[in-house]
Amino acid sequence: MSDPFSLNGGSAVAMVGKDCVAIASDLRLGNQSLGLSNNFEKIFQFGDKTFLGLTGLATDVITLSEVFRFKHNLYKLREERDIEPKTLANLVSSTLYEKRFGPYFVSPLVAGLDPKSNVPFICGFDSIGCIDFAKDFIVGGTASDQLYGLCESLYEPSLEPEDLFETISQVLLNAVDRDALSGWGAVVYIVTKDKIIRRVLKTRQD
Amino acid sequence: MADRYSFSLTTFSPSGKLVQIEYALNAIKQGVTVIGIKSANGVVLATEKKASSNLLKTENTSKIELITPDIGMTYSGMGPDFRVLVDKARKLAHTNYKRIYNEYPPVKIMVQEIAKVMQESTQSGGIRPFGVSLLVGGYDAHSDRFQLYQVDPSGSYFPWKATAIGKTSVSAKTFLEKRWNENLELEDAIHVSLLALKESVDGELTGDNLDIVVVSDPQEHLLGFKGTSVEGPRFKKLSSEEINDRLDSL
Numbered sequence: 357m358s359d360p361f362s363l364n365g366g367s368a369v370a371m372v373g374k375d376c377v378a379i380a381s382d383l384r385l386g387n388q389s390l391g392l393s394n395n396f397e398k399i400f401q402f403g404d405k406t407f408l409g410l411t412g413l414a415t416d417v418i419t420l421s422e423v424f425r426f427k428h429n430l431y432k433l434r435e436e437r438d439i440e441p442k443t444l445a446n447l448v449s450s451t452l453y454e455k456r457f458g459p460y461f462v463s464p465l466v467a468g469l470d471p472k473s474n475v476p477f478i479c480g481f482d483s484i485g486c487i488d489f490a491k492d493f494i495v496g497g498t499a500s501d502q503l504y505g506l507c508e509s510l511y512e513p514s515l516e517p518e519d520l521f522e523t524i525s526q527v528l529l530n531a532v533d534r535d536a537l538s539g540w541g542a543v544v545y546i547v548t549k550d551k552i553i554r555r556v557l558k559t560r561q562d
Numbered sequence: 563m564a565d566r567y568s569f570s571l572t573t574f575s576p577s578g579k580l581v582q583i584e585y586a587l588n589a590i591k592q593g594v595t596v597i598g599i600k601s602a603n604g605v606v607l608a609t610e611k612k613a614s615s616n617l618l619k620t621e622n623t624s625k626i627e628l629i630t631p632d633i634g635m636t637y638s639g640m641g642p643d644f645r646v647l648v649d650k651a652r653k654l655a656h657t658n659y660k661r662i663y664n665e666y667p668p669v670k671i672m673v674q675e676i677a678k679v680m681q682e683s684t685q686s687g688g689i690r691p692f693g694v695s696l697l698v699g700g701y702d703a704h705s706d707r708f709q710l711y712q713v714d715p716s717g718s719y720f721p722w723k724a725t726a727i728g729k730t731s732v733s734a735k736t737f738l739e740k741r742w743n744e745n746l747e748l749e750d751a752i753h754v755s756l757l758a759l760k761e762s763v764d765g766e767l768t769g770d771n772l773d774i775v776v777v778s779d780p781q782e783h784l785l786g787f788k789g790t791s792v793e794g795p796r797f798k799k800l801s802s803e804e805i806n807d808r809l810d811s812l
Binding site: 434435437443446447449450 | 661662663664665668671704
């Protein structure tokens with residue numbers, strides 16, 4: 357009941373397609389069963405083709421998104437280039453592990469394409485930074501069990517961007533409908549080598 | 563007592579110079595010449611290993627050190643100061659980069675970290691500047707290019723195509739200006755570095771009195787393990803046999 361991971365609710369999922377990746381989250385922010393906002397995005401962009409999804413305790417979601425915005429800005433100034441998804445993943449991991457004995461209550465996801473080779477990359481983390489490298493899909497948040505189930509049944513490898521959009525949208529929408537703490541709208545990003553597609557989805561409002 | 567000398571020893575002279583740094587550069591100008599040459603497929607760092615007596619064992623002394631698997635560093639000036647900087651550079655490569663991003667720092671970042679250490683020694687209390695100029699050569703995976711930098715005691719650093727520091731650096735640089743061109747191959751660069759060193763070394767050049775390191779292709783056999791996606795180190799020290807082979811064809 358007083359689990360900080362499920363106080364505010366929220367879910368996210370990322371998937372790999374053919375030369376593309378997708379990452380999506382719901383838009384709900386709540387206080388236990390009370391819904392507070394249907395406009396709380398949990399996906400943040402770093403550079404052209406790299407995204408970070410942050411679900412869990414909302415205060416930590418905001419804090420960490422600012423921490424990584426700051427670290428990414430310094431990185432760009434130092435290196436004079438965009439950060440690679442795998443480098444961001446390692447940065448997330450070491451940042452979370454710094455708080456090993458008083459962690460941020462979040463389940464982050466990283467999804468993106470390598471800035472040069474456009475090779476897809478996705479991964480997830482536990483709250484102390486252990487990286488879960490995934491080839492196909494990765495889930496996080498209060499509907500993670502439902503997301504796993506839907507990914508296992510709907511996902512197939514090497515989907516084209518539009519098919520990947522359909523798959524990830526159905527996975528997210530049907531998962532959050534079976535979770536009282538997630539939903540209230542959704543946002544989906546499809547990352548391809550020459551464009552980013554962002555779509556806001558309408559969902560059940562109960 | 564301790565606080566009596568805790569002001570910075572490097573202070574401005576009325577004419578606007580930092581004489582401590584000028585003295586450090588004078589010490590470097592008397593140092594053994596080091597050559598650094600960049601080519602399309604590798605960097606060469608070459609220097610003379612001077613032994614003051616034939617009783618001295620030279621086979622296990624090294625003047626060019628590995629900082630990361632893809633970056634090498636050498637010096638002209640004071641040997642002990644160089645070893646301190648090598649230790650600091652290796653540690654900084656990990657604490658300020660590898661432990662955060664799980665990859666080794668690019669050459670430019672590594673050079674900036676070393677330059678920061680050297681700059682701080684010109685503005686801190688109770689310590690003197692480092693009595694070395696460094697040549698840092700390495701491979702940058704992000705641009706897929708080889709790079710060569712010089713770092714001075716003041717903390718200034720310069721990117722070079724080819725350069726020399728130490729006793730005969732002026733004449734060696736004139737020589738390199740004539741011999742360097744954009745499509746130099748690694749073997750040509752080694753050849754040119756030997757020719758440049760020949761001018762500055764008094765006695766005969768041999769594999770035993772030269773130190774040559776190349777940073778070029780990954781050396782899988784130097785990795786020590788197999789079956790991972792980890793690339794081998796690009797830093798490779800030439801053995802005295804390998805140097806002698808090249809000296810024969812000079």
